[in-house]
Amino acid sequence: MSELVWGIKNGDLDQVKDIVEQKEIDVNKEIDGRPPLHYAADYGQGDVIQYLLSKGANVNAKDKHGISALLAAIWEGHTDCVKLLLEQVSQ
Template sequence: MLINRGANPNSATKQFMTSLHICAQVNALSCAEVILDHCDSIVDRPDWGGCPPFHYAAYYGNPAFVEFLLKKKANPNTKNKRGMTATHWAALNGHCNIIKLLFNNGVDLKLRDQETRTVLHYAALSGDLDSVKFILENTSIPIDSQCSAGYTPLHYAVLNGRSRVAEM
């Protein structure tokens, strides 16, 4: 009703979040469909940190929303201002289901952020065993891959007390 009465689906908050970013955050698929029916140009629009709605869906672990955005041709390899992709966010938050979904849709898991961290670094930091195992079994990321500060995934695991990942 609001859009039909003139509400602008392209409007953004002071942090440059559109209504689609918020939909991705709270997993509001039906609202996202309405918004994109009226304004599909915002599917990859970044917020103040360079994160498109796709990053929010991955960060919050919303697989149905990730699939929805893939069908709407959102770019899953888009990097934010820190060089992070949706896969980095999924790994950081232990969402192995999202990592698998993105991998199965051809997303490059070997992309590095500005500090040259990989998804393996983020998965080790999160302590999610399933994510670490999946990444090791499905990518050629070296287990001792160093970021720009020299940290390996093992360093990140012990940094957060992730003993099960460190032992793995």
């Protein structure tokens, strides 16, 4: 598991910021077939979702299974994340 995915899953926003900014990570680049936003949605990490969106994460991107971050958040029952993603989709 990558350092970035580990930080996302654990909701460690400071670690995520450090990795993205110091290593100049493309927030839309897939890690094991999934964009970082999908991992944040799966694990209900709203702060990380907001940060990734502020860095240009594509809310409409699909992962290797054809699933959007919004659908991942819905399936996992993370209603706060669903709201964040819906707000972004509607813009």
